Amino acid sequence: MLVIRPIEQKDFPTLKQFAIESGHGFTSLPVNDELLQNKIDHSVASFASRPAGKGECLYFFVAEDSESGEVMGTCAIDAAVGLSAPFYNYLLGKQVHSSPRLGIYNVVDTLTLSNDYTGVSELCTLFLRESARKGLNGRLLSKCRFLFLAEFTELFDHRILAEMRGVSDAKGNSPFWSWLQEHFFSMDFPTVDYLTGIGQKGFIADLMPKFPIYVNLLSKEAKSVIGKTHDNTRPALRMLEEEGFTWRGYVDIFDAGPSVECELSQIRTVRTSRQLKVHVGKTIQGKTHLISNTEFAHFRALIAEVAINEDKAQAVLTDEVARLLKVEDGDTVRLVEI
Incomplete structure (x- = not known):
């Protein structure tokens, strides 16, 4: 039987192995000893002294096999994103170009760089070892966080966010990033994914286009993955949708995976x-x-x-x-x- 508990210092070797196993596109588990140790330290400190309200706390959990003692998965809640470092998304919107005199009316999709989720609480770092992906283990790992949210609502924002991993291949190539790389950057997707994971986000503000991107100018491959999830992430998305999470047009700036959200009080498990x-x-x-x-x-x-x-x-x-x-x-x- 799997049991969820807060992460401990002894879990570092397993967490590092999970970072390796999770592969490209899993930004919240970078293969970097210092950053992984910082995550554990941050969570241990967050659990050591219960705050009076929402703050920059990280609540990191692991799933431990009650018989073998082996840790089989992780999940976490970031109480407030974007306060110490910018939290970027693209917002999928529309621009209207019309000329009544010429009888022309065109609506085009755009992607606008946004910090709209600043201060929102985020569900993150959901990873379950392949050998444990059976029965109700995935459901436990994903939904245990809602019981924690329900019990300690004062520690979190009224909006809860979850970023879904976008489409990339086995080598870490993202069709969406390939277009951005060609026109604005000179780094491949695994590199920007790693830099983001270790907190070096300055290049985003320096190099990202400052004005809305017209979606019809993107390559066919890039357009086709906007708002789409990685195959390995679809079960997690389905469980969130069961809980009431919906996509409102926000996507990841690197792989265009969807960011879904729900009011804390309206999450099914929290309500019931x-x-x-x-x-x-x-x-x-x-x-x-x-x-x-x-x-x-x-x-x-x-x-x-x-x-x-x-x-x-x-x-x-x-x-x-x-x-x-x-x-x-x-x-x-x-x-x-x-």
Whole structure:
């Protein structure tokens, strides 16, 4: 059984391996020891002292196998993006060119550089090892963050963002970036992807076109991937769409992958999850639930069979599930039926 917990210093070797396995286009896991260590340090510090409200905190989680102790995946929440360093997107919009006198009316799509998501909370760094991509593991890894958001809403923005990995091939070549590289840059996609991952974003402001890009001027290949996701990312996008996330025209500036968003209060799991008291016993006629404790620094989440006693407002958990969640009789858990 996989159990979600905050990342710890001991997880560095595994995190580095995940950075290698995740490949090109996974900006939030750069293959750079210093940056990976900084992420762990940032998360450990964020969990060490609960803030009074939203700040530049990173809440980084790992999925640990309860039997082997092996870490099989990661996910994270960045409480507020773009405060220390610019957070760029392109916004897909329209320009109208018309001449009533000549009877001409043309509407063209444009891409405009934007910092509109500054201060928004971001779901990020979702990675599950290939050998663990089965059953409900992916669902647990993605949706456990919503229980954390529901429990600690005061720590996050009212808007929640998730950037989806855009289209690129096995060698890291992005059709969208290829067009930008030809006209504005002299760096290949893996290089800009790496520089962004390690926080060196100055070249974006220096070299990115300052005015809207007319989409009809792009190559056919570049136009075809705007707002499209990488094959490996489609399951994650489907789960977010189930939760109410939608695409509102924002795309990544390098691979044109879509950025989807939802109001925190309207996320399905946030809306429908509830708190119940724990009763440790036999889960007769139990149903599959996503469940977490309500601890901040010692947050735990998993998927298990839970029996609900509505009369007593109790969640009946097995000894094993209670132990893994670090709860006892009378403690509070948050849960939602899968």
